[in-house]
Amino acid sequence: MKIAFLQMDCHFGKVDENLTTAGALLPGISADLVVLPELFHCGYYFSSALEAAEFAESVPDGRTTQFLIEWAAKKQCHIVAGVAERYKDSLFNSAVLVGPSGFISVYRKIHLFNEEKTWFSPGEIPFFVVDIGSARLGMMICFDWFFPESVRSLALLGADIICHPANLVLPFCQKAMITRCLENRVFAVTANRIGMDERPHGRLTFTGCSQIISPFGEILAAAGKDEESICSIDVNVEQARSKKLTRHNDLFADRRPQYYFGGDRGRD
Amino acid sequence: MKIAFLQMDCHFGKVDENLTTAGALLPGISADLVVLPELFHCGYYFSSALEAAEFAESVPDGRTTQFLIEWAAKKQCHIVAGVAERYKDSLFNSAVLVGPSGFISVYRKIHLFNEEKTWFSPGEIPFFVVDIGSARLGMMICFDWFFPESVRSLALLGADIICHPANLVLPFCQKAMITRCLENRVFAVTANRIGMDERPHGRLTFTGCSQIISPFGEILAAAGKDEESICSIDVNVEQARSKKLTRHNDLFADRRPQYYFGGDRGRD
Numbered sequence: 001m002k003i004a005f006l007q008m009d010c011h012f013g014k015v016d017e018n019l020t021t022a023g024a025l026l027p028g029i030s031a032d033l034v035v036l037p038e039l040f041h042c043g044y045y046f047s048s049a050l051e052a053a054e055f056a057e058s059v060p061d062g063r064t065t066q067f068l069i070e071w072a073a074k075k076q077c078h079i080v081a082g083v084a085e086r087y088k089d090s091l092f093n094s095a096v097l098v099g100p101s102g103f104i105s106v107y108r109k110i111h112l113f114n115e116e117k118t119w120f121s122p123g124e125i126p127f128f129v130v131d132i133g134s135a136r137l138g139m140m141i142c143f144d145w146f147f148p149e150s151v152r153s154l155a156l157l158g159a160d161i162i163c164h165p166a167n168l169v170l171p172f173c174q175k176a177m178i179t180r181c182l183e184n185r186v187f188a189v190t191a192n193r194i195g196m197d198e199r200p201h202g203r204l205t206f207t208g209c210s211q212i213i214s215p216f217g218e219i220l221a222a223a224g225k226d227e228e229s230i231c232s233i234d235v236n237v238e239q240a241r242s243k244k245l246t247r248h249n250d251l252f253a254d255r256r257p258q259y260y261f262g263g264d265r266g267r268d
Numbered sequence: 269m270k271i272a273f274l275q276m277d278c279h280f281g282k283v284d285e286n287l288t289t290a291g292a293l294l295p296g297i298s299a300d301l302v303v304l305p306e307l308f309h310c311g312y313y314f315s316s317a318l319e320a321a322e323f324a325e326s327v328p329d330g331r332t333t334q335f336l337i338e339w340a341a342k343k344q345c346h347i348v349a350g351v352a353e354r355y356k357d358s359l360f361n362s363a364v365l366v367g368p369s370g371f372i373s374v375y376r377k378i379h380l381f382n383e384e385k386t387w388f389s390p391g392e393i394p395f396f397v398v399d400i401g402s403a404r405l406g407m408m409i410c411f412d413w414f415f416p417e418s419v420r421s422l423a424l425l426g427a428d429i430i431c432h433p434a435n436l437v438l439p440f441c442q443k444a445m446i447t448r449c450l451e452n453r454v455f456a457v458t459a460n461r462i463g464m465d466e467r468p469h470g471r472l473t474f475t476g477c478s479q480i481i482s483p484f485g486e487i488l489a490a491a492g493k494d495e496e497s498i499c500s501i502d503v504n505v506e507q508a509r510s511k512k513l514t515r516h517n518d519l520f521a522d523r524r525p526q527y528y529f530g531g532d533r534g535r536d
């Protein structure tokens with residue numbers, strides 16, 4: 001199975017331009033699964049919920065999801081990409097999964113970062129996994145990585161590959177994802193954007209360095225910090241299906257939840 | 269507050285020699301808290317439970333814990349160190365915490381690594397935290413790091429500093445502890461051993477590189493991979509007490525356990 005990321009610049013508010021950029025890069029990818037950045041169609045740094053609402057689309061009827069569905073049909077592949085979503089009276093920072101036959105599912109970001117809390121509602125659907133036949137996919141978005149429970153949840157639910165659209169501004173995620181993959185024995189595709197959102201209320205620079213990590217913590221592919229790039233790599237998803245670490249250790253069977261503290265007993 | 273690690277070689281089965289080594293290094297440390305390696309008194313690579321039983325001691329009456337109590341009184345500090353423990357009919361891979369006034373508590377390793385499962389019983393006391401006045405300490409041992417639930421549990425219980433005696437043989441832990449400290453906003457002192465246990469049934473080489481990591485993921489101190497060394501550093505434990513990451517994010521308040529999967533619902 002071939003999995004890929006598409007790393008691109010996104011120009012704030014320029015949906016035509018951003019879809020054109022993605023559409024120019026997609027033909028160069030040969031893969032069964034392609035992951036695009038968070039909010040790739042509209043950019044990231046909104047000034048208000050009102051402004052986010054201008055760009056939020058319904059899923060799957062909106063323009064961006066339809067664009068992705070067309071490409072998934074054309075390339076006969078699956079695509080995960082970040083989309084600002086309008087659902088009923090709420091806005092979500094979402095990721096859609098589409099395939100050769102159309103729309104499959106939408107994940108709504110559970111852990112919102114900083115001012116996102118003023119633009120979006122937090123996701124209210126638990127982490128879930130989708131079996132696309134060739135692999136079981138889990139989705140999370142950007143800052144979700146900071147919480148070990150995100151990848152842990154997806155892995156315990158059976159994910160082989162974590163699809164991780166991102167707009168990273170902190171310097172920690174790329175290295176941390178090595179730990180996430182090791183501790184859960186999963187693949188992860190982090191598709192980050194590059195460039196900056198320069199807005200009247202401030203400026204954010206995104207860190208690029210998209211990457212694909214193996215269940216053994218190896219960096220299988222990595223992009224630079226400021227170039228648009230696509231990268232695909234052959235993986236054997238079976239590597240994510242055994243959690244056996246040593247003759248006597250299985251990373252999941254060895255968990256001992258009765259001795260842990262947390263869940264809804266957290267102190268906050 | 270000054271916190272320190274003591275990195276040393278341990279010679280398998282040579283308890284006199286190992287206590288002498290520790291006793292020669294301890295006078296050089298000026299710190300309020302010192303962490304020593306896992307099983308520092310007897311070495312690691314047992315051939316059988318029967319052999320482990322030869323070296324296991326009762327806690328706190330046994331020779332090694334008494335040795336540590338004497339040093340904690342002499343140096344007026346707290347010490348965490350790994351001890352093979354005999355308790356009733358069981359053997360545990362334990363860590364003791366002692367202070368200027370004597371024995372305080374014992375942690376029994378919850379996640380046993382590889383053949384340890386044939387020598388020791390897994391700990392059956394949940395992760396816990398001890399307030400020593402100057403800081404709240406959590407203990408875990410070596411392979412416990414691989415499970416994100418270990419540090420997460422200790423941090424949610426209020427730990428400022430993770431005391432982490434280790435006998436590491438895999439190459440991943442030192443980098444992963446940066447993620448552990450970041451995601452939980454805690455300090456961690458990983459005290460690893462160096463050298464090798466060359467036994468008739470096999471050989472294990474230990475990776476050294478003991479380290480102290482800050483709640484912001486900075487490496488505050490790091491030892492080499494094959495030298496005995498002590499290292500102490502001044503820290504402000506208050507840095508571990510706010511979990512605020514951005515104006516809108518608190519790493520604990522932002523957890524959303526109702527959307528996670530795991531705990532006793534894990535698939536195994």
